[in-house]
Amino acid sequence: xxxxxxxxxxxxxxxxxxxAGIIVVIGLYITYLRFTGGLGAVTNLSDYNPWGIxxxxxxxxxVALAAGGFVTSAAVYIxxxxxxxxxVRPAILTGFLGxxxxxxxxxxxxxxxxxxxxxxxxxxxxxxxxFEVAACVALYLTVLFIEFSSAPLEWLGLKRAxxxxxxxxMVLTILGVILSTMHQSSLGALFLIAPSKLxxxxxxxxxxxxxxxxxxxxxxxMVIFESTLSYRFFKHKMDEIHMQEKxxxxxxxxxxxxxxxxxxxxxxxxxxxxxxxxxYLKTDYGIWYLVELLGFVALPSFLxxxxxxxxxxxxxxxxxxxxxxxxxxxxxxxxxxxxxxHLPSSERYFPHWMEIxxxxxxxxxxxxAFRFIVTRMPILYEHPxxxxxx
Amino acid sequence: MDGVFYTLHDFMIHTxxxxxxxxxxxxxxxxxxxxxxxxKDDN
Amino acid sequence: MSISRRKFLGWVGAAGLSTALGKxxxxxxxxxxxxxxxxxxxxxDTTFCVGCRNCEAACNKVNDxxxxxxxxxxxxxxxxxxxxxxxxxxxxxxxxxxxxxxxxVFFKNQCNHCLEPACASVCFVRAFTKTxxxxxxxxxSVCVGCRYCMVACPFEIPTYEYDQVLTPRIRxxxxxxxxxxxxxxxxxxxxxxxxxxxxxKRQDLxxxxxxxxxxYPDRYVDHVYGEQEMGGTSWLYLSGVPFKEIxxxxxLGVTPAPELTAGALAVxxxxxxxxxxxxxxxxxMTKRSDKIAEREKEQAIDxxxxxxxxxxxxxxx
Numbered sequence: 001x002x003x004x005x006x007x008x009x010x011x012x013x014x015x016x017x018x019x020a021g022i023i024v025v026i027g028l029y030i031t032y033l034r035f036t037g038g039l040g041a042v043t044n045l046s047d048y049n050p051w052g053i054x055x056x057x058x059x060x061x062x063v064a065l066a067a068g069g070f071v072t073s074a075a076v077y078i079x080x081x082x083x084x085x086x087x088v089r090p091a092i093l094t095g096f097l098g099x100x101x102x103x104x105x106x107x108x109x110x111x112x113x114x115x116x117x118x119x120x121x122x123x124x125x126x127x128x129x130x131f132e133v134a135a136c137v138a139l140y141l142t143v144l145f146i147e148f149s150s151a152p153l154e155w156l157g158l159k160r161a162x163x164x165x166x167x168x169x170m171v172l173t174i175l176g177v178i179l180s181t182m183h184q185s186s187l188g189a190l191f192l193i194a195p196s197k198l199x200x201x202x203x204x205x206x207x208x209x210x211x212x213x214x215x216x217x218x219x220x221x222m223v224i225f226e227s228t229l230s231y232r233f234f235k236h237k238m239d240e241i242h243m244q245e246k247x248x249x250x251x252x253x254x255x256x257x258x259x260x261x262x263x264x265x266x267x268x269x270x271x272x273x274x275x276x277x278x279x280y281l282k283t284d285y286g287i288w289y290l291v292e293l294l295g296f297v298a299l300p301s302f303l304x305x306x307x308x309x310x311x312x313x314x315x316x317x318x319x320x321x322x323x324x325x326x327x328x329x330x331x332x333x334x335x336x337x338x339x340x341x342h343l344p345s346s347e348r349y350f351p352h353w354m355e356i357x358x359x360x361x362x363x364x365x366x367x368x369a370f371r372f373i374v375t376r377m378p379i380l381y382e383h384p385x386x387x388x389x390x
Numbered sequence: 391m392d393g394v395f396y397t398l399h400d401f402m403i404h405t406x407x408x409x410x411x412x413x414x415x416x417x418x419x420x421x422x423x424x425x426x427x428x429x430k431d432d433n
Numbered sequence: 434m435s436i437s438r439r440k441f442l443g444w445v446g447a448a449g450l451s452t453a454l455g456k457x458x459x460x461x462x463x464x465x466x467x468x469x470x471x472x473x474x475x476x477x478d479t480t481f482c483v484g485c486r487n488c489e490a491a492c493n494k495v496n497d498x499x500x501x502x503x504x505x506x507x508x509x510x511x512x513x514x515x516x517x518x519x520x521x522x523x524x525x526x527x528x529x530x531x532x533x534x535x536x537x538v539f540f541k542n543q544c545n546h547c548l549e550p551a552c553a554s555v556c557f558v559r560a561f562t563k564t565x566x567x568x569x570x571x572x573x574s575v576c577v578g579c580r581y582c583m584v585a586c587p588f589e590i591p592t593y594e595y596d597q598v599l600t601p602r603i604r605x606x607x608x609x610x611x612x613x614x615x616x617x618x619x620x621x622x623x624x625x626x627x628x629x630x631x632x633x634k635r636q637d638l639x640x641x642x643x644x645x646x647x648x649y650p651d652r653y654v655d656h657v658y659g660e661q662e663m664g665g666t667s668w669l670y671l672s673g674v675p676f677k678e679i680x681x682x683x684x685l686g687v688t689p690a691p692e693l694t695a696g697a698l699a700v701x702x703x704x705x706x707x708x709x710x711x712x713x714x715x716x717x718m719t720k721r722s723d724k725i726a727e728r729e730k731e732q733a734i735d736x737x738x739x740x741x742x743x744x745x746x747x748x749x750x
Contacts, residue, residue: 035598036598037596037598038594038595038596038597038598038601039593039595039601040595040596041596043595045580045593045595046595047516047517047518047519047583047589047591047592047593048516048589050580050581050583050584050593051580051584074712077716078712078715078716078719079715079719080716080719080720080722080723109579110577110578110579110580111576111577111578111579111580111593111594111597111601112576112577112578112599112600112601113577115558115575115576115577115578116577118558118575118577119557119558119577122558122575123558123559123560123575124407124410124557124558124559125403125555125556125557125558125559125560126402126403126406126407126409126410127399127402127403127406127553127554127555127691127694127698128554128555128556128557128581129555129694129697129698130555130557130579130581131557132698132701134557135410170716171421174708174709174712174713174716175417177708177712178417178704178705178708178709178712181704181708182701182704182705185697185700186697186701189694189697189698190581190584191584192693192694192696192697193551193554193555193584193585193690193693193694194584194585194587195686195693196587196682196684196685196686197584197587205696208697208700395466396466396467396468396469396470396565397466397468397469397548397549397563398466398549398664398689398691398692399549399550399553399554399563399691401466402554402691402695402698403559406698409701409702412702413701413702413705416702416705416706417705417709420709420710421709424709424713428717
């Protein structure tokens with residue numbers, strides 16, 4: 001890292017390099033095992049538990065946490081909140097890398113990854129929710145790539161191509177919101193097919209709505225969280241506008257997240273009521289459900305609200321971590337913990353360490369890519385040649 | 391297909407496939423239409 | 434092997450197969466789907482099952498599955514609950530801990546061949562097909578290996594070859610589609626010595642099962658499992674003990690699997706149609722208010738400048 005000039009940061013980055021290096025080596029080794037020994041060699045998946053953390057974490061959590069791209073670009077370009085403009089590029093980058101690593105992770109999970117284009121080119125199973133998810137993720141990854149490409153194009157000095165991309169901003173933003181609405185909700189709709197396997201407290205005809213709304217919460221919280229980390233580690237890359245808008249973004253997004261969480265809390269209660277599931281609250285699963293609903297929905301909503309009212313940036317930042325953990329918990333509950341709840345514990349799933357290893361490896365690859373791009377391309381600052389753009 | 395569907399699944403494959411095909415012209419069409427009514431002053 | 438009365442019902446059905454396949458579309462509406470007319474089914478009368486495992490052996494043979502570690506004549510395997518695997522498409526389980534039944538209860542398990550299969554509904558490459566014979570068959574040549582079918586199946590039937598590196602497949606009972614297409618009986622049905630399995634047209638078997646319940650009300654629970662479950666299946670069951678106690682879920686409901694996701698899928702084109710209108714509308718409104726704000730700003734500046742000039746001029750005079 002030749003461009004790291006600030007001494008205090010240097011030790012951190014060398015620590016990061018060492019850790020990342022070790023994780024990558026282990027990850028490559030597990031990759032080798034996966035593609036020479038099959039899924040059985042590295043996972044605890046079984047005939048009862050066909051989906052593990054590569055779906056529960058890498059796909060469901062990954063896609064939700066990558067929602068910052070569509071949330072931010074919609075806020076700025078569609079709803080005209082121009083004061084948050086400096087949040088767009090980092091959010092688009094996070095989103096693009098998020099989706100990229102989701103697709104990478106899918107290559108590990110599916111049995112024959114080289115056939116991933118089959119649903120589109122060989123035989124279309126259009127009645128499958130997964131067909132829609134696959135189509136939208138593929139398209140949205142492309143949309144994010146085009147949206148993101150303005151940064152590398154500026155970096156490489158390709159002005160004409162970059163201007164074309166900027167002209168497409170509105171169309172891409174609207175297309176991005178449409179695609180995101182569709183596949184974020186469809187990830188929840190995946191589980192509509194299995195009312196007999198998912199615990200009634202989590203199974204709901206509103207699952208698609210829940211997943212879509214939580215993706216907005218995840219997107220908003222990720223922007224806050226990501227900007228905090230960027231400020232901490234890439235402060236020297238930020239220009240004045242970023243510095244000025246940073247706190248405004250934290251306050252604004254915190255306020256939005258608080259309110260969306262409140263709405264989400266209300267529709268969760270309505271869902272509980274419409275399915276008449278109150279009596280389940282007395283069971284063990286019910287207590288777990290209340291932990292999620294009160295500790296990871298109501299509490300972050302409340303803490304965000306306080307943070308915004310007393311203008312405590314620190315509280316908002318820490319609340320964003322809580323909210324993100326809440327999203328992870330929710331996806332795990334739907335996909336792993338409350339799924340197959342009817343089975344005896346001997347037939348339940350717990351991830352193999354190598355499954356966790358691959359998930360950590362893939363997230364690390366994303367972080368390395370993020371750092372590579374942020375330290376080189378105009379993400380946290382405006383390129384001096386393209387000041388006019390906004 | 392014989393024009394008759396014996397299962398809901400076959401019926402849905404048919405209708406959903408057409409839906410997905412219609413989505414493409416729908417998105418293109420509404421974009422063009424907006425440009426027509428918005429005129430040149432707009433995006 | 435003597436052809437019993439119930440076997441005969443099967444043979445008559447199989448003979449009718451060629452006509453069923455050759456026929457062009459019969460009357461069907463677009464609102465209600467009752468499946469392929471005259472499709473086949475198997476009725477499993479668990480009260481006749483003695484746990485001899487002949488069906489397992491026959492299944493193993495006709496499907497060219499690998500030999501198990503313990504021979505099919507070894508009945509001690511029944512002591513432990515088993516499930517279908519990639520190498521075993523059907524299993525017989527035993528329960529001897531039921532208070533109501535004086536003797537052990539045996540029951541066979543395999544793919545139920547739903548009329549509206551969840552596996553087919555969720556497969557994004559259409560690897561599963563509900564055939565006219567009633568069998569739900571799988572085509573590994575298109576399978577991506579996403580395993581959504583296993584998530585979706587309410588009977589937990591599809592199994593996956595996790596140990597295969599390049600060619601992992603879903604494995605499950607085929608209801609002997611190749612054999613039935615040739616006019617033969619499914620392997621397990623042919624091998625059953627106790628008349629616990631009957632092959633025939635689904636509707637005939639339902640009628641037949643109901644007659645049996647009426648005739649021997651003390652022998653059976655008053656329910657034909659599979660007639661309605663998940664919209665109906667091509668395997669039907671009779672039991673002397675509650676179905677729950679022989680490992681069959683009674684809480685599956687009667688909704689055909691595709692209907693569970695139909696609503697969510699129907700919303701998709703609505704989003705495609707209305708989101709652009711809604712979002713462009715908001716965009717146009719923010720743009721307009723921006724413009725108005727800008728104009729007001731200009732006017733205010735203009736006014737201020739004019740006022741300043743006026744003041745200037747007044748001062749000069």
